[in-house]
Amino acid sequence: MKPLDPRLLRYARGTRVYLAATVALGVVLAALIVAQATLLAHGITAVFLDGADVRTLTPTLIALATVVAGRAAVAWAQETVAVRSSAAVKSELRGRLLAHLVAVGPARGGDTGAVTTLITRGLDALDAYFARYLPQLVLAALVPAVVLARLLPADLTATMTIALTLPLIPIFMALVGLHTEAANHRQFRLLSRLSHHFLDVVAGLTTLKVFGRAGAQAATIRRISAEQRRLTMRTLRVAFLSSLVLELLATLSVALVAVGIGLRLVSGHLDLTTALLVLILAPEAYLPLRQVGAHYHASAEGLAAAEEAFAILETPVPARGAAPAPAGTIVFDDVVVRYRDRDALHLSATVEPGEIMALTGPSGCGKSTALDVLLGFVTPDHGRVTVGGVDLASVDPAAWRSTIAWVPQRPYLFAGSIRDNIALGRTPMHLPEPPTAFAHCFTGTVPDAPRPDVAAAARLAGAAGFIAGLPDGYDAALGDDGAGLSAGQRQRIALARAFLRDAPIVLLDEPTANLDTETAADVMAAIRRLAHGRTVIIAAHRPELIALADRIVDLAPQPVGAR
Incomplete structure (x- = not known):
């Protein structure tokens, strides 16, 4: 008792x-x-x-x-x-x-x-x-x-x-x-x-x-x-x-x-x-x-x-800064993330504005973890990330994330119309996509985005063609997690969100994973358009995706003493 x-x-x-x-x-x-x-x-x-x-x-x-x-x-x-x-x-x-x-x-x-x-x-x-x-x-x-x-x-x-x-x-x-x-x-x-x-x-x-x-x-x-x-x-x-x-x-x-x-x-x-x-x-x-x-x-x-x-x-909330979002060169300064007494990520790299950097290496080497560190979802155990010389630990996370468009490996589509799912790109990104989508379903609200803007984003992402073939077009209703669409179509909806967001920094986490060659080529074409004039960091396996990058960083574990 x-x-x-x-x-x-x-x-x-x-x-x-x-x-x-x-x-x-x-x-x-x-x-x-x-x-x-x-x-x-x-x-x-x-x-x-x-x-x-x-x-x-x-x-x-x-x-x-x-x-x-x-x-x-x-x-x-x-x-x-x-x-x-x-x-x-x-x-x-x-x-x-x-x-x-x-x-x-x-x-x-x-x-x-x-x-x-x-x-x-x-x-x-x-x-x-x-x-x-x-x-x-x-x-x-x-x-x-x-x-x-x-x-x-x-x-x-x-x-x-x-x-x-x-x-x-x-x-x-x-x-x-x-x-x-x-x-x-x-x-x-x-x-x-x-x-x-x-x-x-x-x-x-x-x-x-x-x-x-x-x-x-x-x-x-x-x-x-x-x-x-x-x-x-x-x-x-x-x-x-x-x-x-x-x-x-x-x-x-x-x-x-x-x-x-x-x-x-x-x-x-x-x-x-x-x-x-x-x-x-x-x-x-x-x-x-x-x-x-x-x-x-x-x-x-x-x-x-x-x-x-x-x-x-009672889980402690990470310390948050209050400084406005910076701009400029992104520097991973000897960033180390440990998970269960092993290094899940060890990265030192520099990304110049407008540059495309590809993170490569086998599964589990820390590519997604590096993106999570940049998004502020993971706090490094050692080192720091700076943008324009400003430590991200001192920056307001909401302000920083408002400058980022993120396309995860498995983008979440909530139960609603295609237009509302694309309009989610206008949402301030306070948390990863599944909880964000859940929050919008829970409150019954969706971001306000004009129809022409949504259509333009879908066209740039290569999604306008299959959307036009649906009976209700942009008003077509989707099930939970995008039920009714293929993996490639869901990925293009996620890219449309990124186009609609129009952020200066784009993070792509294996955007062509689990796609056939033809679908991957369509997604690659959309990524080329999205990367124009933006700073892009891609976690990639496919050689054709890696070929888009100006700089390649291999995160494969190095032998002891090689670092």
Whole structure:
């Protein structure tokens, strides 16, 4: 069993209002429980000992009905407050997560599949935490205290018995909860891994089909799904067994109180009113603790997701400068980026204005990393990048990126019209393309770009021909990730964005990768037009693409001592 995580108060302000309302309602509910038990004890005693009739009991019955209605109203209020607060907290956490992921950049943002699972299904699991676990946790602290305070003047022996047996439930709950928490963490990590793997398979399904590997990946997904299913059933088994343990403890504790009450009542050392009061209130003292244990298992997945969210939110944001965007010669001054104790990039190079530089070398040598460093998505572990003599670390990233047009190896096209996808080139580039596109889909807005400008950019990129052949032309609707277009057509849409952006610096990351010879030639022609009068850095494998460059930098790892 865990108390309220203080990070929820720090990252979700709505939690504070919710917690205050829950405590207030819990106090009212505890008072109503005591009032109901007192009225019942007096009413039953009046009937059996005093022979009271309905007329005599009318005030007691009216008060009892009022208390019962009050308990129902408080329960409804707790449910309403919990649901609304849960929605507000989830919305605030999602907003903070998205903003933080944008701020830290793609290199520190984690796996796409895991983050997507966290922001969607993971945070949805907080409903059980707010709607069930937290209200019950507050009641578990308030109700036993109020019940014991009411029983203390009435029966010291029963009060001491309840006070001594109550801690047994939290102790066993904590022992079981440690195992349950570990199981839920394993389950959530496995679900994140499954989501990430499935996302990768879907993204590369066409390539897998071409090479006949789709069946093997389907078998892998089945294996991971079966493992997820087994782990889920194991977690449920632990939850059921722990609930049995808590119910057994509570039942034995109530029985212990009841036996003592019965013996003292028969011997004449206890009156009937007090005995009834104790017997009615004793289960109410144990009930909140039993319910906490039951609801904890339902909320454990939400707690695991919240901890994953906090881990992302606590990732430090890279230091950002405030200087305006510079212009001039780009210099990679002994730039080193390390990843898992090895050099992912080691680069010293100079790019003059209007020059085309090609970064070559085998896969994994750091070509894309060099572009990420220039974009500000990756911070060098050693060295620096200067533009016109100004260190990029001192420059405002948004201002710097506004001078860059970037065409990644796999450009992202969001679900919308072709015109809107090209118009995305007018967007200030604060983050890489997939989150940018997601942000526009989320807000329902697209950049404002005149139709003639969009058409001119498409024509320069060599995309106007196939767009004209579509039934709706520039208004043709695309699916997620450009579903409906070929790889070459998606690449030309990305180049059209770069033409529309009309930035002085162009970064191209393997723009002809995975394209056939004819399509690659069309894309190459568009790149020649795009490179005219601009500073261009290309990460390239193909010899014909490398041939466009004025300067070639080979990033292939050098033997020790060769640098």
